[in-house]
Amino acid sequence: MADIIYTKVDEAPELASASFLPIIRAFTKAAGLTIGTRDISLAGRILANFPEYLTDEQKQSDALAELGEMVKQPDANVIKLPNISASQPQLNAAVKELQDQGYKLPDYPADPQNDEEKSVKARYDAIKGSAVNPVLREGNSDRRAPKAVKEYAKKNPHRMGEWLPSSKTHVATMGQDDFRSNEKSVTIAAASAGTAKIEFVGKDGATTTLKGDWPLEEGDVIDATYMSAKALSAFLEQEIQDSKDQGVLFSLHMKATMMKVSDPIIFGHCVKAFLKDVFDKHAATFADLSVNPDLGIGDLEAKVATLPADKAAEIQADIKSALSNGPDMYMVNSDKGITNLHVSSDVIIDASMPALIRAGGKGWGPDGNEHDAKCVIPDSSYAGVYSAVIDFCRENGALDPAKMGTVPNVGLMAQKAEEYGSHPQTFKAPADGTIRVVDAAGTPLIEHGVEEGDIWRACRTKDAPIRDWVKLGVTRSRLSGMPGVFWLDKSRAHDAELIKKVEAYLPDHDTSGLDLKVMAPTEAAKYSTERIARGEDTIAITGNVLRDYLTDLYPILEVGTSAKMLSIVPLMNGGGLFETGAGGSAPKHVQQLQEENYLRWDSLGEFCALGASLEHLANAKGNDKAQVLADALDKAIEGLLDNDKSPARRVGGLDNRGSHFYIALYWAKALSDQDQDADLKSHFAPIAAALSDGEATIVSELNGVQGSPADTGGYYHAPQAKVDAVMRPSATLNGIIG
Ligand SMILES: NC(=O)C1=CN([C@@H]2O[C@H](COP(=O)(O)OP(=O)(O)OC[C@H]3O[C@@H](n4cnc5c(N)ncnc54)[C@H](OP(=O)(O)O)[C@@H]3O)[C@@H](O)[C@H]2O)C=CC1
Numbered sequence: 218m219a220d221i222i223y224t225k226v227d228e229a230p231e232l233a234s235a236s237f238l239p240i241i242r243a244f245t246k247a248a249g250l251t252i253g254t255r256d257i258s259l260a261g262r263i264l265a266n267f268p269e270y271l272t273d274e275q276k277q278s279d280a281l282a283e284l285g286e287m288v289k290q291p292d293a294n295v296i297k298l299p300n301i302s303a304s305q306p307q308l309n310a311a312v313k314e315l316q317d318q319g320y321k322l323p324d325y326p327a328d329p330q331n332d333e334e335k336s337v338k339a340r341y342d343a344i345k346g347s348a349v350n351p352v353l354r355e356g357n358s359d360r361r362a363p364k365a366v367k368e369y370a371k372k373n374p375h376r377m378g379e380w381l382p383s384s385k386t387h388v389a390t391m392g393q394d395d396f397r398s399n400e401k402s403v404t405i406a407a408a409s410a411g412t413a414k415i416e417f418v419g420k421d422g423a424t425t426t427l428k429g430d431w432p433l434e435e436g437d438v439i440d441a442t443y444m445s446a447k448a449l450s451a452f453l454e455q456e457i458q459d460s461k462d463q464g465v466l467f468s469l470h471m472k473a474t475m476m477k478v479s480d481p482i483i484f485g486h487c488v489k490a491f492l493k494d495v496f497d498k499h500a501a502t503f504a505d506l507s508v509n510p511d512l513g514i515g516d517l518e519a520k521v522a523t524l525p526a527d528k529a530a531e532i533q534a535d536i537k538s539a540l541s542n543g544p545d546m547y548m549v550n551s552d553k554g555i556t557n558l559h560v561s562s563d564v565i566i567d568a569s570m571p572a573l574i575r576a577g578g579k580g581w582g583p584d585g586n587e588h589d590a591k592c593v594i595p596d597s598s599y600a601g602v603y604s605a606v607i608d609f610c611r612e613n614g615a616l617d618p619a620k621m622g623t624v625p626n627v628g629l630m631a632q633k634a635e636e637y638g639s640h641p642q643t644f645k646a647p648a649d650g651t652i653r654v655v656d657a658a659g660t661p662l663i664e665h666g667v668e669e670g671d672i673w674r675a676c677r678t679k680d681a682p683i684r685d686w687v688k689l690g691v692t693r694s695r696l697s698g699m700p701g702v703f704w705l706d707k708s709r710a711h712d713a714e715l716i717k718k719v720e721a722y723l724p725d726h727d728t729s730g731l732d733l734k735v736m737a738p739t740e741a742a743k744y745s746t747e748r749i750a751r752g753e754d755t756i757a758i759t760g761n762v763l764r765d766y767l768t769d770l771y772p773i774l775e776v777g778t779s780a781k782m783l784s785i786v787p788l789m790n791g792g793g794l795f796e797t798g799a800g801g802s803a804p805k806h807v808q809q810l811q812e813e814n815y816l817r818w819d820s821l822g823e824f825c826a827l828g829a830s831l832e833h834l835a836n837a838k839g840n841d842k843a844q845v846l847a848d849a850l851d852k853a854i855e856g857l858l859d860n861d862k863s864p865a866r867r868v869g870g871l872d873n874r875g876s877h878f879y880i881a882l883y884w885a886k887a888l889s890d891q892d893q894d895a896d897l898k899s900h901f902a903p904i905a906a907a908l909s910d911g912e913a914t915i916v917s918e919l920n921g922v923q924g925s926p927a928d929t930g931g932y933y934h935a936p937q938a939k940v941d942a943v944m945r946p947s948a949t950l951n952g953i954i955g
Pocket residue numbers: 298299300301302303350474562563564565568569778779780798799800801802803804805806817818819820822
């Protein structure tokens with residue numbers, strides 16, 4: 218196995234890899250280290266799952282499965298870049314692109330008619346959504362802003378929108394009949410351990426098994442809950458009307474990628490509520506077209522466009538008038554008319570809510586201008602966190618990045634913890650009846666009366682990850698000297714079980730002198746936000762969903778983006794997984810590259826992950842050269858920030874490729890300046906000199922290509938040679954690195 222595995226992904230970070238990976242390879246080779254790659258891109262995962270449709274040359278191994286095994290080994294050292302968590306439309310588009318390239322893949326069978334189609338659908342469904350991270354995360358999460366990044370942000374505060382006391386921006390949430398309010402939770406006792414099942418019992422007493430094999434171990438915390446479909450619809454209709462009455466944008470914020478079964482259904486309810494008249498009037502036509510509201514207005518429009526012209530025009534006019542009669546909608550792209558409800562994966566809560574708060578509580582409206590917004594977050598489990606921050610900003614004005622403290626996160630995520638591992642246990646109730654979890658001994662553990670269409674789900678949190686998470690919280694608090702807050706609500710069923718475990722496991726550690734407490738999420742958000750405003754730091758020790766939300770929320774407010782975060786996953790078996798940043802794969806950036814050959818992706822997350830990975834390698838294998846590389850990279854990162862060589866946003870500035878040149882230059886300089894390792898010093902001295910002498914030429918070669926379209930030959934599956942040609946345009950730099 219290579220010393221370090223670097224993942225091949227999609228979109229902007231993958232484009233960046235074409236430029237950065239050759240630099241990594243060249244630098245680490247000098248220390249005798251090897252870098253392997255594994256393809257976890259959406260296209261790569263599709264190809265790996267359909268070998269029987271491909272020629273031998275087209276076949277690809279299942280790199281995700283391999284990595285899933287690797288992360289359980291003590292010597293694992295994996296750098297994980299963000300990948301696409303595909304919605305249905307993204308999956309369809311990737312399949313289409315591959316088919317056009319000559320891969321004879323089957324279409325996605327929305328309504329499978331035979332065993333083969335069922336198998337195809339099941340395989341595609343497994344590729345959808347957040348299918349990668351949960352497999353690799355065999356450890357809990359430690360995400361924080363590196364010191365150099367925080368200091369840079371204080372000296373160079375990013376722009377924050379103004380928060381006015383008159384802002385009408387607010388969060389709307391159900392508060393009843395939702396996942397939070399219906400939750401029940403138990404910790405599995407020895408007598409209940411074994412293979413549990415999930416059943417639906419109809420009004421007539423007939424029992425159907427929804428899931429027959431759910432292995433539970435003693436100590437696991439399980440919880441189950443449901444959201445009432447009727448209550449959800451009524452809530453959405455009321456909030457749509459209220460947006461219109463208040464004259465604020467209507468927006469829906471969810472995580473249809475991670476919560477890939479439940480949230481598309483909730484999204485579909487919202488599409489139907491917003492276009493209620495259209496769905497009522499054209500019910501028969503929509504049934505013929507197999508319109509599925511869960512796929513969004515984008516899919517609806519595509520299906521309507523296949524109708525005879527006059528019918529299509531009639532429905533298109535009805536959709537248009539429904540959109541204009543309703544409240545203004547929060548837009549994904551107002552120039553192109555793409556609304557919040559076009560595709561469920563376009564607006565993802567972890568990124569969308571912080572961006573809105575950073576902008577002073579504003580979202581983009583259909584007129585291309587910023588407006589106050591109603592932020593609909595149907596389930597009330599975590600909605601209060603955003604309300605607390607919004608309320609704080611409304612009362613106190615925007616937070617000041619020049620003075621703010623920091624909120625690092627210790628997140629419980631190992632082994633598919635909590636909601637983010639729940640999709641195999643999420644079901645839409647087939648009829649009125651009862652859904653229940655029955656343990657191996659046949660005893661019902663949890664049950665709920667449900668109505669047809671209700672969304673029911675069960676989550677599991679394993680005991681070993683909880684212990685590890687408590688330990689990581691204590692360790693981080695000790696090392697950083699910061700107080701830590703466990704964001705747990707004793708009035709919520711699942712959290713109450715977790716609090717018992719936290720109380721039981723904390724005494725295993727030396728907590729003397731540490732300030733550790735438990736607070737409900739809304740209070741914790743208020744407390745932590747008040748503290749950052751005063752320049753004070755507080756570790757948020759949270760469950761998996763809040764890990765995801767807070768590691769975008771606070772970084773985006775503190776340092777402008779979550780791309781600059783250090784994101785470490787100490788694997789439970791001793792290895793290291795180093796995630797880059799905390800954000801996603803930034804589709805907008807790819808578009809900009811295609812249109813004007815400019816990539817504004819900031820690879821600082823990759824730089825930080827590489828540094829942490831090298832340091833881990835040094836410690837785990839006693840490799841001194843790896844430590845020298847890590848220390849020098851640290852200096853290079855400081856240099857990059859101090860000299861402002863991160864990518865600018867627009868053509869004319871230094872882009873991603875230019876920032877890679879500077880990291881190489883500063884890294885080589887730091888290596889030739891150090892005295893711990895004479896071999897590395899002498900190896901890098903001429904490289905540093907060549908890079909330094911070539912600076913003007915290299916920068917002009919890199920920047921010279923900007924301004925006209927770039928062709929990478931594909932979006933999901935671009936030929937490497939084409940990507941390399943676009944991403945490595947400086948012959949001078951390539952010569953030195955090569
Ligand atoms: N770990 C993972 O694998 C993750 C994957 N995803 C996936 O990523 C995709 C897009 O998600 P989305 O919610 O749009 O979030 P993104 O983080 O991709 O985009 C939000 C915005 O954040 C800014 N941004 C993010 N990263 C960087 C960076 N490195 N450099 C500069 N700016 C950055 C960009 O802002 P601006 O436009 O202002 O430049 C971008 O448009 C989805 O498929 C999603 O599932 C999402 C989160 C994590």
